[in-house]
Amino acid sequence: MEVTALRLMINMWLLLQVQDNYCALKADAAFLRVTPARLQHFEYKSVSFDCEGFDGELGLRVMKKSQNANTCSTNRNIQKGSLCTIETVYIDDSGEYWCETGDGKKSDTVNITVTAGSVILESPVHPVKEGDAVTLRCKNKTASSTISASFYKNGFLIKNSSADNMIIPSVSRSDEGLYRCSVSGSGESPQSRLTVRVFQKETIAICSDQLPVLLYLFVRIVGTMLWAALLLLVLRKRDSGKDRGK
Structure with a gap:
């Protein structure tokens, strides 16, 4: 029984490590990709923005902070799904860009500068x-x-x-x-x-949807350990009683 409880503890630890790594990767994976990959761009060149790591998210699009509407899509831009391409950038295209899902999840912002210099x-x-x-x-x-x-x-x-x-x-x-x-x-x-x-791993904040599973496994392991300890206590008392009867 002690071996069984030990194995369950080891499995729980391994699961937490895998979950920890998965959550960290999940956090780092969601970002705005800029092509060419730089913050500064020459005027009249082409710049593309794309959202990476938002697998399965609905309504995903590239946004730009502006006074009128926060969107990358305009009459002179080409937006296909989460990809927004500005074929000819101007100084006015400078500013903050980010990815946003239909339910309001956002990536970190990227501050682009377009220069005529x-x-x-x-x-x-x-x-x-x-x-x-x-x-x-x-x-x-x-x-x-x-x-x-x-x-x-x-x-x-x-x-x-x-x-x-x-x-x-x-x-x-x-x-x-x-x-x-x-x-x-x-x-x-x-x-x-x-x-x-x-960079630090923040598993609870990022992967809160996995907490019920981890909680269930934790309770199960604790319960198994208590059950094993109780069973060992009963067996030892029985063996002790047999020894006294001899």
């Missing part, structure tokens, strides 16, 4: 994980070869690079901030925020 900063679209390597790249609209660039954080120069990129080998929360870059003779990019997160 000649320089943009290519930086991660979504928050990066603490400890990861991050590359910031300065892109010149008119240059066909590698350029040298200067990089700024929160308005202060942090690096002059002979290449078009700056690498942060192991990003930390202290690296969060507003970044921009400049190219001599071509101008500078707008600012975009780099966000660093310490």
